[in-house]
Amino acid sequence: MYPGKWAAENPEKPAVIMADTEAVLTYGQLEDRSLRLANHMRAAGLVKGDHIAVMAENRFEIVEALWAALRTGGIITVVNSHLTAAESAYIVDDCDAKIFLLSTRLDKAAEVADQCQQVENRIRIDVAPDGGNGGVFAGWDEYEAVLAAASARKPEVEPRGDDMLYSSGTTGRPKGILPGPTDLRIEDEAVPLIRMFTDLYGFDDDTVYLSPAPLYHAAPLRFVMTTHAQGGTAVVMSGFDAEHSLAMIEKHGATHSQWVPTMFIRMLKLPEEVRHSYDLSSLEVAIHAAAPCPPEVKRAMIDWWGPVIEEYYGATEGIGLTVINSEQALAKPGSVGREGPKGIVHICGPDGEELPAGEIGVIYFESERRIFEYYKDDAKTRNSRHPDHPDSWATIGDMGYLDEDRYLFIAERTTGLIIAGGVNIYPQEIENELVLRETIADVAVVGRPDEELGQVPVAYVQLAEGIGPEGEAEEIRSWLGKRLARFKIPREFHFVPEVPRTPTGKLVKRRLPDPAELAG
Template sequence: MYPGAHLDTPDKPAVIMADTGVVTTFAQLESQSVRIARTLRTRGVRAGAHVAVLATNTARVFDIYWAAMRSGVYLTMVNWHLTPGDIAYIVNDCGASTLIVDAALGDVATTLVPSIPEVGVRLSFGGTVNGYDDLDAAAARESDTPPDDQPRGADMLYSSGTTGRPKGIKPALPARQIRDAGDTMIEMNRTIWHVSAETVYLSPAPLYHAAPLRTCAAVQALGGTVVVMSRFDAQKALEYIERHRVTYSQWVPTVFVRMLTLPAAVRDRYDVSSLAVAVHAAAPCPVEVKHQMIDWWGPILSEYYSSTELNGLTLVDTPQRLAKPGTVGTPVLGVAHICDESGAELPPGTIGTIYFERDELPFEYHNDPEKTRAAIHPDHPTWTTTGDVGYLDDDGYLFLTDRGTFLIISGGVNIYPQEIENATITHPDVLDAAVIGEPDPDLGEAVVAVIQPVTPVDEIDTEQLAEAITDHLRTQVAGFKLPRRIEFTDRLPRTPTGKLVKRELAHQRPDR
């Protein structure tokens, strides 16, 4: 299914921008996405090509998304908070022949041009950007009659790898037309969370992330309305739920915490009774936070565990989670297996690497066959893992216990320490560096850097050095990756072969 299937209600809102109230109807979404699809064809973009998009939270994202989906191309949304170097890396690595940018990001878009020589088609919307053609003007010249041949495209989103460099997660392109059913995310939303034409979905998260993008698209495909926040604000989220009579929403635990810290009088001011389903994922939710949300919103919380790779998915509803605190549920996509380092399957209650079994290999890492091979079980070619660690209980419920790559999840965002460590070590006063996560009541985890300076700790001004290191990192990594705190030590724990023992480092710290 797709938005054009709902033209029997042409004036129904497909998208409402929450902060401005601007509406995109299903008729407009259909017309605009067809025009953009034709613009891409006019410029030589064919099925199987890659289109990258750099955009803020704007309704135009969906025009472009559905244009890509009806053109048989891969769509890569790029996190605009990244450094220009990281953005250019993703655009180049995905093999984009086309880059579409939001004029609101015109400065960074202009700086990218010399770094993306293979991108032959550069388009901007919402204004003029140097080095880019005007997408709005080009699309206006095209017909909005859908072509007969509309092969289904797919997203190819990026998730950081063990080296800290982002890696594209590439699915196979569907062998069907945009009009045909069969999309996994659409079917899961329809059958699990009962999404329909009556659904009003609130999206408070950045649209370059997998879950918001895919869920918004699924709601539109099923005829529902998407309400998009340009950025998250705890009180405004409650206001929008009341104003738009939101029935379905998706969150990360961090925003639960921020809503719960609002004064009771503020929380009680808003009617959230329209909510039928509140989904959360991306990071483990503290038991107490979850209980407070259930007390406030009722037994409507639905938690899932998955990944951008979408190799599997588990689900747990409120009664199940209350009965089994800490579980992320039972599989609804794929079959879960827990295996040891050799690949042998482990019995219930035993901790090991989490694999999901599917009928066929669900993805590959773009330009990284070695990482793809590492994600596949040594004996079962359709069992894959993202490196997470946990166990199944006797009833088949999955519990997460660790992350095999020391991934930090801060505010629902994946942060890989090695990138920050590599940047930190280039500071002339740093001899060694380790980056770890620590529990944080607001973000879930906060980034902490532990530094071994060149000069012994008791001989330096640690506050001054911490400021200098932070200033240095601002030129190297995105702002959300900056350490919340920097500590100093005269020795970091390493093995004789030089491997950093992060578990030992964490256990040595008195606040862990």
């Protein structure tokens, strides 16, 4: 399934609406423009399995490039537009892009362009002014001119491609996640990911999907793809804003949406009169993922929005999935659900041995479906596999446990575990408590080396607007003392203007400032 089917039936139906400008991309336009771009790619020598990179803010051209790549059999990488120029250029180079599309609206566009001249075919989105860019866009094709010159004739066969998105890089340089090969064609309906999301969440041609997150992230990109495969409309925001999100649900009658817990927390902290001034009755499914959600936050969201809150636990790697609905979440607070849609969960010890219910270990998914590999990193790929089942069991390094009913609970990624005096401390547990405090807007907990205990937890706190740090550390410490064991309470509280996160809500703990710098 692809937009061409819906373009033939209803070419004027909106495929994408940009929430901030109300600009509309119809199915007829999406079919025509993605086909022309795909034909340009073919004319440039792109063949099945070749790589395409696109870097832009949320805009129509990302969606057009996605479908163009998919219908050539290409592998598309949507580059995180919030990275530095050097980080962006690394990904473009690492993915071996034969075609690179870059929005000149990005502040770092000229710098990225300067570092990516090695790509064979370069396309700039928007006309780049000559002044101030040092000529770095010389030799780049202009997007609209490319489309105008390209053929609009549909080939007889269009092999279906895929995406190769990059890990967030919170524990090192990001790596491309290359899915296994398929023999699908663009019009095939048996696309596993689309079929799974459709069955789980009821996407159809009446769906209005609201995306408040960047399209370079796996979930928004793939949910938009699913929306278009089923003939629905995607409403894309330029970035998350708590109240604006509520307004967009009401204005467009959104039926489906996707969030991260940080967004829930920020919406819940809106004044009650603001929260209840919008009509959210159109919502049928509000999906959240990407980070653990504090049970109190989920309960509050269900109380507010009703039993439409759905959670899944998975990863860009696509190794497996657990799901949990509102009723199950209330019955099993803190769980991310049960296995089923994409494989069986195993909890394993350090030597690969399976652990009984209630014991924390590494989470593996067992699946007979095609399995990913980290692009050009055989060692990381091998390390993701179970030692006894390398062909069918894989992990991303998260820790968790299964209860007696096989509901999965996440503990912490192995790299984030704090071991204090031989006791395991999971930062997420502390963060879940701290984020509920009214005076705190955001928080990150990390381990600090300690001569006596090895490590101790410390907290970086972003205070709510209007709250000063004077005396706040003691207030927080006292408040936490009623909620957590003493050994879990952070030894230090560092107040920062903003906790560093990716735009998808994941903490970037390596970008936290040095405590010595804060003291100075």
